[in-house]
Amino acid sequence: MTTALRSPRTRPPRSAAGVLRGVVGLGTGLAVLTASVAVAITIGPADIGVGDTWSVVASRLGWGTTELTPIREGIVWNLRLPRTLLAAVCGAGLAVCGTVMQSLLRNPLADPFVLGVSSGASTGAVIVVVLGAGGGVLSVSGGAFVGAVGSFALVLLLSHTLGGTTDRVVLSGVAAMQLFSALTSFVVTTAADAETTRGVLFWLLGSLSGAGWTEVGLCLAVLALALVVCLGYARTLDAFAFGQDAAASLGVAVARTRLVLLCVTALLTAALVSSAGAIGFVGLVLPHAARALVGPGHARLLPVTALAGAVFLVWADTLARTVLDPQEVPVGVVTSLVGVPAFVLVLYRTRRMR
Amino acid sequence: MTTGTERRDGGARPPGPGQTTAGQTTAEQPTLAADRVSRTIDGRLILDGVSLTPRPGSVTGLLGPNGSGKSTLLRLLSGVLAPASGVVTLDGRPLGDWGRRAVARRVAVVEQHADTLVELTVLDVVRLGRVPHRRAWTPATAADEEAVLTALERTGLTDRADQPWHTLSGGERQRVQIARALAQEPRELLLDEPTNHLDIQHQLDLLNLVAELPITSVVALHDLNLAAMYCDQVVVLRQGRVVAAGAPDGTLTESLIADVYGVRAAVTRPGPGDRPHIRFLGTVTGD
Known part of the structure; x- marks a missing residue:
């Protein structure tokens, strides 16, 4: 029967060209990222060039060997590079989580934090910092990780x-978010002094200042x-475009797919949040911008x-880290300040699609 | 269908390739079949021992009032839902033994109203039909692209491949969904009230397209006249049971319509060999 459906083709298959285009595009993107990292490292109070960075990495x-002084070498290797x-890594991870959540939950508002992971992480971190729980064994990021996983487990249980x-799933995430924020x-208002509160808040808004090679x-x-x-x-994610019934009729194991992808994104979010705090807006905006750029195919x-x-x-x-030098602005503040206008622009450009 | 009356080919639709391959009267081995399937949903019995054996290459209409179990039966036939008792077989093997992806390479589904928030083009949607054929981490093969192009051609959408889904009318969207289903290269096509929300021209266009396909189709319909025009056989459900089955001509009688739908109707035939035409006169209880 299937042969009866075939008829002479009018256009040649274009998968080979598509693969080539993909490889070229990926190469360009990686080059832009490498250049961005190299240039970003040179920006800051201490005067360091791209060549210095390379020599440190090479050595x-x-x-x-590098001819830089140990202090300058330390600035490159221990501070700016990590x-x-x-x-x-955080930007990439948050954006990927956002893309997956939006497609999987068929909700353009979904972001990595919709599963309550970030608020759980905050609670975990705050409990460690303010109450000194964990007896010194559990670090702030460790506490954040435990909180994130616990909160996600609650969301899964609730939604099930x-x-x-x-x-x-989305509603359970929102509920968990409210619960853990509260x-x-x-914890902060009842137990913390002003100094601790300030530190915790900085972390809550997202900050990469604590970055080390472990993270x-x-x-x-x-x-x-x-x-x-x-x-x-x-x-499989493409197949969710018309809903889970349509995906199921395309041979997708809907429940298993959802569980696997929710767990993977929650784990990634937990790792990122426990290292850098809850950096907002990247996971919400970047997927929309990328979709406007290359279309919806995952x-x-x-x-x-x-x-x-x-x-x-x-x-x-x-x-x-430079705009108010030597003061530092939480990176979450910057992402939101830049992200909101960008978001509006993306939505404005795609407004006729609906 | 295992019924006494075999249909004569009326003038209502052009003979499709399906009839020439499936034959007119010989009872071929059914490829997709439901055998005494039952299913409860939320404690309510939706289907109660329903059997269905569509003849290969033909169009089978599922009729019955709302809640009679048409959609659930289609979901069982597509393997999305498992029967509580009874069995759905494909080439004689239970669907459960096939695996989801293997079933999706054989059986395609068109829902009554598909929509998405994702900004897809016609081509993107039709390519979704290749999902069950493709492997993870690998790009599309020439066979994938060929199936997509053939499906576009078959549905007359080749020139509209790059048009955004959101700019299509309801009828065009259903046509794209059928193209997507054909890209699956199915031998069985299940359609759940595909003509709902469509104007009359698009209803006829769509069912013409389905009837001409050389594959086995099972289509749930509300409109009895459309069923009479396009179906080779009909199965009438009421409260999860089959109350009548056979060629539209012998099945869609005034007494059956009164019995199942609670509606008084006049069934006429313009000429010998023509499809029956149903005119509704009022409900049975009131006037």
Whole structure:
């Protein structure tokens, strides 16, 4: 029967050209990201050039020696490089999470924090900082991670109990977000002094100032894992465009897909939030911008969103640490200040689509 | 269909390739079949021992009032829902043994009203039909692209491949959904009230297209005249049970319509061999 459906083709298949275009595009994106990281590292109070950065990296990798003083070498290797890389990883991760959540939950407002992960992380961090829980064994980021996972587990349990549909997931996330925000505020107002409050608030708004190689390595590993899994589900995510029944009739195991992708994105969000705080808006805006750029197909959309998010957060963080120098602005403030107009612009440009 | 009356081909629709391949009267082995399937949803019995054996290459109409189980039966046939008892088979094997993706490569579904928030083009939507054929982490193959182009051609959408979904009318959207279904290269097509919300021209266009396809179609319909025009056989459901089945001519009688729908109707045939025409006169209880 299937042969009866075939008829002479009028256009040649174009998958080979598509793959080539994809490779070229990916290469360009990676080049832009590398250049952004290299340039961002040179910006700051201490005068450091791109060449200095390369020599430090090369010497650390055992490919030569650097002529920089130990202090300047330390600035590159211990401060600016991990910070910039963490910005890139966080930007990429948050943007990927946002893309997956929006497609999976069929909700353009979904972002990495819709599962209550960030508010859970905040509560966990605040409890460690303010109450000194964990007896010194649990660090702030450790507390944040535990809080994030706990909150996500609550959301899964709630949404499952309430019927397990996508809107129940979103509503459970919103409920968890409110609950944990209230808990955070309660702990801060009842137990913290002014100084601690200030520190906690800074962390809550998102900051990459605590970045070290441990955070970079951990987040990069989780990001790589999440990207591989999500790219494997790229076609499946496409299939969710017309809802879960339509996806099911295309052979998608809807419940399993949703559980796997929710867990992967929650894990990635938890890792990112516990390292850099809840950096808002990247996960909401970047997917929309990337979709306007390359269209809705996830096989292309996911890598593009990741690269765009990485470049965006590298520059947002550079702005955050230099604009009020020597004062530092929380990077979440910058992403929102830049992100809101960008968001409006993207929505304005696509307004006729509806 | 295992019914006494075989349909004569009326003048209501042009003979499609399906009839030439499926034959007129020989009872071929059904490829997709439901055998005494039952299903409860939220404690309510929706389907109660329904059997269905569409003849390959033909169009089977599922009729019945709202809540009679048409949609649920289609969901069981597509494997999206599992029967509580009874079995749905494809080539004699239970659907559950096939695996979701394998079923989706054989059985395609068109829902009554598909919509999306994603900004897709016609081509993007039709490409979704290749999802069950494609493997993870690999790009589309030449066979994928060919199936998509063929589906566009078959539905007359080749020139509109780049048009955004959101600019299409209801009838065009359903046509795109059928193209998407054809890109799955199915041998069975299930349609759940595909003509709802469409104007009359698009209703006829759409069912013409379905009738001409050389595949087995099962279509849930509300409009009895459309069913009479386009279906080779009809199955009438009421409260989850089959109350009548067979060619439209012998099945859609005035007494059946009164019995199942609670409506008084006059069934006429313009000429010998023509499809029946149903005129509604009022409800049975009131006037």
